[in-house]
Amino acid sequence: xxxxxxxxxxxxxxxxxxxxxxxxxxxxxxxxxxxxxxxxxxxxxxxxxxxxxxxxxxxxxxxxxxxxxxxxxxxxxxxxxxxxxxxxxxxxxxxxxxxxxxxxxxxxxxxxxxxxxxxxxxxxxxxxxxxxxxxxxxxxxxxxxxxxxxxxxxxxxxxxxxxxxxxxxxxxxxxxxxxxxxxxxxxxxxxxxxxxxxxxxxxxxxxxxxxxxxxxxxxxxxxxxxxxxxxxxxxxxxxxxxxxxxxxxxxxxxxxxxxxxxxxxxxxxxxxxxxxxxxxxxxxxxxxxxxxxxxxxxxxxxxxxxxxxxxxxxxxxxxxxxxxxxxxxxxxxxxxxxxxxxxxxxxxxxxxxxxxxxxxxxxxxxxxxxxxxxxxxxxxxxxxxxxxxxxxxxxxxxxxxxxxxxxxx
Amino acid sequence: xxxxxxxxxxxxxxxxxxxxxxxxxxxxxxxxxxxxxxxxxxxxxxxxxxxxxxxxxxxxxxxxxxxxxxxxxxxxxxxxxxxxxxxxxxxxxxxxxxxxxxxxx
Ligand SMILES: Cc1cc2nc3c(=O)[nH]c(=O)nc-3n(C[C@H](O)[C@H](O)[C@H](O)COP(=O)(O)OP(=O)(O)OC[C@H]3O[C@@H](n4cnc5c(N)ncnc54)[C@H](O)[C@@H]3O)c2cc1C
Numbered sequence: 001x002x003x004x005x006x007x008x009x010x011x012x013x014x015x016x017x018x019x020x021x022x023x024x025x026x027x028x029x030x031x032x033x034x035x036x037x038x039x040x041x042x043x044x045x046x047x048x049x050x051x052x053x054x055x056x057x058x059x060x061x062x063x064x065x066x067x068x069x070x071x072x073x074x075x076x077x078x079x080x081x082x083x084x085x086x087x088x089x090x091x092x093x094x095x096x097x098x099x100x101x102x103x104x105x106x107x108x109x110x111x112x113x114x115x116x117x118x119x120x121x122x123x124x125x126x127x128x129x130x131x132x133x134x135x136x137x138x139x140x141x142x143x144x145x146x147x148x149x150x151x152x153x154x155x156x157x158x159x160x161x162x163x164x165x166x167x168x169x170x171x172x173x174x175x176x177x178x179x180x181x182x183x184x185x186x187x188x189x190x191x192x193x194x195x196x197x198x199x200x201x202x203x204x205x206x207x208x209x210x211x212x213x214x215x216x217x218x219x220x221x222x223x224x225x226x227x228x229x230x231x232x233x234x235x236x237x238x239x240x241x242x243x244x245x246x247x248x249x250x251x252x253x254x255x256x257x258x259x260x261x262x263x264x265x266x267x268x269x270x271x272x273x274x275x276x277x278x279x280x281x282x283x284x285x286x287x288x289x290x291x292x293x294x295x296x297x298x299x300x301x302x303x304x305x306x307x308x309x310x311x312x313x314x315x316x317x318x319x320x321x322x323x324x325x326x327x328x329x330x331x332x333x334x335x336x337x338x339x340x341x342x343x344x345x346x347x348x349x350x351x352x353x354x355x356x357x358x359x360x361x362x363x364x365x366x367x368x369x370x371x372x373x374x375x376x377x378x379x380x381x382x383x384x385x386x387x388x389x390x391x392x393x394x395x396x397x398x399x400x401x402x403x404x405x406x407x408x409x
Numbered sequence: 410x411x412x413x414x415x416x417x418x419x420x421x422x423x424x425x426x427x428x429x430x431x432x433x434x435x436x437x438x439x440x441x442x443x444x445x446x447x448x449x450x451x452x453x454x455x456x457x458x459x460x461x462x463x464x465x466x467x468x469x470x471x472x473x474x475x476x477x478x479x480x481x482x483x484x485x486x487x488x489x490x491x492x493x494x495x496x497x498x499x500x501x502x503x504x505x506x507x508x509x510x511x512x513x514x
Contacts, residue, residue, distance in 0.1 A: 156475075156476070192496070194499070220495040220496050222486075222495075222497075224486070224487070236486055236489075236490035237491070237495070266474065266480055267474075295511030
């Protein structure tokens with residue numbers, strides 16, 4: 001009996017279990033998946049909760065319902081991994097042995113990493129929308145807010161879904177407009193990046209959007225501390241930005257179990273081969289999704305493309321054959337731009353987001369780097385796609401390798 | 410993609426405005442790029458950071474993040490921002506002739 005252990009039953013862990021269960025012989029393989037909670041959240045939905053488009057209930061489903069029969073589900077915290085002994089130690093100090101390990105423990109926010117961010121004002125004048133509790137509290141607060149200066153602050157890169165802070169601002173613009181109070185709200189983005197996004201062309205397009213929607217950007221802002229009393233952000237070079245309402249995207253880090261295992265980098269992300277997805281220097285250990293240190297975006301779509309590569313490589317690896325699938329960094333993200341419209345970007349390690357049509361040249365139906373209603377429906381459809389196709393490991397009509405078809409350089 | 414001209418030579422730049430070919434780099438060029446970035450004088454502390462970045466890049470193929478710089482180069486974050494205003498990792502990597510750190514995605 002060979003044992004495959006999957007750590008984390010979120011987007012990546014669930015997808016891998018569903019892809020591998022039908023092809024690994026039950027007589028020969030035992031598959032176990034560990035997660036700390038019975039609830040599986042559709043995290044992209046968190047963006048819509050503060051504006052009342054979704055309630056928190058719309059974003060959550062029972063985790064087990066999406067896992068295949070035959071896989072053993074262990075609901076427990078993971079304490080640490082002992083790669084030398086091919087063992088994982090759980091919170092109650094019991095151990096699980098493995099022959100093959102897939103690390104899919106994701107990333108989470110860490111407001112405590114920034115001086116003055118996590119204090120008695122957290123949840124009162126300072127919020128996040130990256131956690132179930134955070135996004136729900138922000139929604140409740142917004143309902144009664146009378147206006148003022150709303151600052152979205154990105155502490156440090158990388159973050160999950162690097163376009164989410166921009167989408168939040170676009171949706172806030174539409175939300176306050178609909179409530180007839182846009183003139184009472186000053187929208188502001190404070191970012192450590194030099195512009196709106198990480199890649200030059202998209203940064204320019206999205207920067208123009210921000211300007212048109214009268215959203216002010218303070219770039220190159222290295223957040224040193226938050227002063228809750230004076231309600232201001234203070235940078236390392238002592239420049240300051242004041243706020244009435246702070247919507248923070250705190251430092252994102254890999255799980256503490258990675259640190260306890262001595263496996264992570266300075267942000268607890270696991271050093272991973274960017275093409276094969278094998279963990280650097282470890283035997284029979286793969287890493288997928290937000291838990292990796294890969295220079296690709298931390299997004300569900302990226303995780304999906306990685307899952308196809310990992311699936312092929314895993315099957316070759318267990319048969320002792322050389323791994324032939326190569327991840328190219330492919331990402332495909334819908335960006336909500338408000339008022340029922342959206343944009344789409346498609347890129348990889350080497351090619352930045354370019355304008356054009358997707359997936360069919362000249363036809364679309366989606367337009368790249370350009371606003372359209374159909375892109376917005378694409379984003380709303382994503383929730384259905386997530387639960388019904390993506391998690392179940394069903395192939396989407398988009399290949400794992402990025403295509404240049406329809407793109408204009 | 411852009412280019413930059415220094416003492417009669419035209420050097421290719423990447424999309425982020427960093428040197429496209431690492432072989433073009435030397436210490437004089439570093440001083441030149443630093444001056445263009447508004448840093449008129451490179452002190453020994455600047456060089457410590459630049460050299461540390463080059464060493465890590467040599468070993469790992471990517472320049473370190475600010476967090477890692479603080480942890481490992483012996484220079485605290487506040488000082489890093491004084492040495493390389495506005496974005497130490499980006500600025501220092503540019504002066505060091507390296508691509509923008511990928512951690513900035
Ligand atoms: C606000 C927001 C908006 C987003 N929007 C989009 C979008 O529009 N499009 C898109 O593609 N992506 C989006 N994403 C990103 C996407 O949700 C993630 O990239 C994706 O879920 C990553 O999958 P994962 O499996 O790596 O991590 P996760 O899905 O987070 O799963 C990790 C799992 O590991 C478990 N775990 C971790 N540590 C332990 C431990 N010690 N013990 C036990 N269990 C543990 C957790 O409980 C969790 O279930 C968004 C994310 C956020 C927060």
